[in-house]
Amino acid sequence: MSYSQAHITRRKFDVVIVGAGGSGMRAALELARAGLNVAALSKVFPTRSHTVAAQGGVGAALGNMGEDNWHYHFYDTVKGSDWLGDQDAIEFMCRQAPQVVYELEHFGMPFDRNPDGSIYQRPFGGHTANYGEKPVQRACAAADRTGHAMLHTLYQQNLKARTNFFVEWMALDLIRDADGDVVGVTALEMESGELHILQAKTVLLATGGAGRIFAASTNAFINTGDGLGMAARAGVPLQDMEFWQFHPTGVAGAGVLLTEGCRGEGAILVNSKGERFMERYAPTYKDLAPRDFVSRAMDQEIKEGRGCGPNKDYVLLKLDHLGAETIHKRLPSVYEIGVNFANVDITREPIPVVPTIHYQMGGVPTNIHGQVVTHDGTANQVVNGLYAVGECSCVSVHGANRLGTNSLLDLLVFGKAAGRHIVEFNQRQREHKPLPANAAERTLERLNQLDQSSGGIYSQTLAGDIRAAMQQHAGVFRTQAGMDEGVRKIAALRAQAGAVTLQDKSRVFNTARVEALEVDNLIEVAQATMVSAAARKECRGAHTVHDYEHPDDHPTAPLGRNDAQWLKHSLWHSAGNRLSYKPVNLKPLTVDSIPPKVRTF
Template sequence: MAAIKTSLPRRQFDVVVVGAGGAGMRCSLQLAEAGLSVAVLSKVFPTRSHTVAAQGGVSAALGNMSEDHWYWHMYDTVKGSDWLGDQDAIEFMCREAPHAVYELEHFGMPFDRNPDGTIYQRPFGGHTANHGEKPVQRACAAADRTGHAMLHTLYQRNVAARTNFFVEWMALDLLRNEEGDVLGVTALEMETGEIYVLEAKRTVLATGGAGRIWAASTNAFINTGDGLGMAARAGIPLQDMEFWQFHPTGVAGAGVLITEGVRGEGGILLNKDGERFMERYAPNLKDLAPRDFVSRSMDQEIKEGRGCGPDGSYVVLKLDHLGAETINKRLPSIREIAIKFANVDPIKDPIPVVPTIHYQMGGIPTNYYGQVTTLDAEGNTQIVKNLYAVGECAATNVHGANRLGTNSLLDLIVFGRAAGNHIVESRPDNEHAHQDIPEWSIEQSMDRVNRLESRTSGQRSQEVAEKIRQTMQAHCGVFRTLDLLKKGEELIEGLVPEVDEIYFQDKSKIFNTARVEALEVANMIEVARATTKSAANRTESRGAHALNDYPERDDENWLKHSVWFSEGSTLRYKPVQMQPISAKSIAPQPRTF
């Protein structure tokens, strides 16, 4: 056995980036253009990463369509986060936004244009002018395929920069030394079934979200929380995992996303009585209130018997009044999705929609340079040496308890670039050699895989995965109660032994998807454990965490981040950063729209 472990093939790079979505490729581009040797691992071809599914836009206070200012963007983001966002990171993101978007434009990203040639911008939920006075047009859009355009633009630039892509590779575990420094990853090449040690002076996790731990999700099947599982197993905490965004408009029965850009273009939500019900819940912003607000309002309408359809289980999104020309020009993919998945043509009929799990606000804790952080024994924040996280898998703390639409694509490019710059400035290529990786670190990873490979009976991975999804769906939804959450926590912890007993019959090496699925379930359970534990212990309602037992936000006791450690499923807490870098601090206030 020892001979097998020590004979693993090895490759060495200055930086290994795990994930080829918008964040990973924006980071790798910065690194490759600076002359570093960069490996980017991806379970799928880079342009099939989940960023390709983002539709509505990327936010930046350009002021092309209406007066705007970065501080108004910051105000909206802090308010949208329900004051759980760190104001230094939010200021950094909103200040950098115009530069990041213009940079993408210069890379060749095909934004829609105004008649004067400037980038077209549409309104989006929660984005306002002058501290909430009225909606503002801030979402820079490429029709309703903005993520698609971004991902292809970044891939082309990376190819030109000679980034090394490892396509259809799955990272397995972080490799650390006795001091806790990260020295690379173990990774599975799906084509051959071989496992490699990829040595790196810096490692970047950019693995995206984990929405597939729910039964109804807008997420791709690849979104299984791989980076979060890797971090949790390595003793690195996960932060704010109780906060998951339910997107208001997933296609009823299918979960496929209908972009908020539909409402930005003038689409409206109606109940069975034909009432535009959001006027009752959010009289100022109406259908363009933040997503947590709209999702709860929709759920309330359905619960109170005003839902549409034979069983009253959804509301409808009406956009036929926009006209065929606008729909075909600004929302062509949405029309295609509605026809294929809802069997309706939105030029003629409304689309049936329900709130659907969409985005994780929490993740691997980082600062705004992307450096991963943890808590020491005294509760002080410490940097995990050589490790970065960017994108949806990272808790950079800009989204807090609820993310504003279009801030996700902005998060990818701002912090992907920031992490890349921070790594370049540390000049890993000037370091003389890679540090020796302790044999025990590699053995831990290989032992985990070997136990899975050698098992001849036990649980089937998809059956266990389905139990996780159904438990999360039933016990961790739009509206929560302590009883539901505690029961969900208990059930998820009860599934841990089943995950440890997963086996698969087909032991072949080449493109064995059963092996990949089994490895993914080990990551899913860590995310589910973090989510249920964190949610069951936050006794307030804030942003996406709506707890019936405690319906009010409690700033006195809960203006703090949850920090969850896998070992013993323990929780600790750290304060929210209320002081921006240079701007005026935005004090907590009631969140009305």
């Protein structure tokens, strides 16, 4: 039986949040505490959201382990972003950091403690004191299970605040009215296979990243870019999608993440000669250089024949010198991962690691209040009724490269900020805007195409082809020819997306239908990434292209950053598969701007 308007259930809420990870639940908590009727949709049980996999810590200049202040954090984040981050948003985040961490502590977050009872902080890559002079301990940690502890803490607080959770529901499309305002979402209840319209004064996207567009990823299988796909199909451009972070220490052959906290606690990377090779690439910061630097250094060691193993295709992370007591106290999950995924006891021997896709710096463009914005060529224009927070958003605090610990901070700061701003909006907007007559038309077409399909391509075959193409053409090091070929491959794969076939047409918990719907989101994100990357003719942060030489005046600088032409954000529009650009905001809120300079460590 086909889906039809007659069988759609309709419900009303003040706010519908798509995603129940850290950012979604921090926003939900702010809203529910204010008395708003909040619905939080999640494809998995909230405490299974991908925030649970974050390990190392939350960045905040508390100064518990020595000298630190938010100005240093601000400087490090601007420098880490390779000057593509917006300095007003970065200042806002770094100034808010101590407050949101202390709030989390008061919610019941079980942070590790110093002997005096203050929150324990460990060093992390790119975090320094006195504007780059020395490493600083800024990562507020709960062993190496910080995200796990945070997610459970926020979930408990949301239960107390009576947030409505819709577990194992998948949001499919945004509903926009004739004015272009967002007035709700369509969603599939996985258990029954029924379609619903959730009407809202405000919709907030908090769907996390889309790392599953790559073959080797630290991301959970749920990270298929659903919020980005929804936004792109609704006419919202995706910003800075060429910038994807490869985490240096994914377990070789498995992709499972080993936190940067390992290196924060003193672990070192070594090659087949036993050399601590980061001393060559980042003589000051060594193993605590930012992630893009470390990933490129590892890849270079492997390319030059100093990799380890029978195929010389990985390097080693050495932790045994830390001692078993420290490892079991500070890095218990890493120890378990070593045993379970690499058959290695890290208290006795090193573990094989390779750079693995980890985080998207780009996403749905927003302002510091979490409001989704478009750009008319002159200024940002707010999309009424739509917000985005967390990894699916791009307020651009991370720019071209995120510093470790700033992801958990991002979701706390902007989840709270969006919640507060929505509360103010709901005080003014007392009534729901009416739904358009064709509210579910796009969704019905997608669902019925699958139900009527036959003889086409299997969704996971297409998804596998997308991942293989992205892995080959958008890796740690890129070439112009490779990216151009990637653009052609992804365009050809997109042409096949309309021919995805569904062999099992049943309704009840049909995971094949869910996977087919996820492919619609994967292809949007993959095309946004490849087209944006191929168009950016420079190297910046995580976007490193072999074709562009070192600047003549700085032979030791990163490859070919071109501030004169490329100090700007890319905006990819799904309609027409086209790009536009807008300037980077180099003006902070209250302090002096940090002008671009050579980025060395």
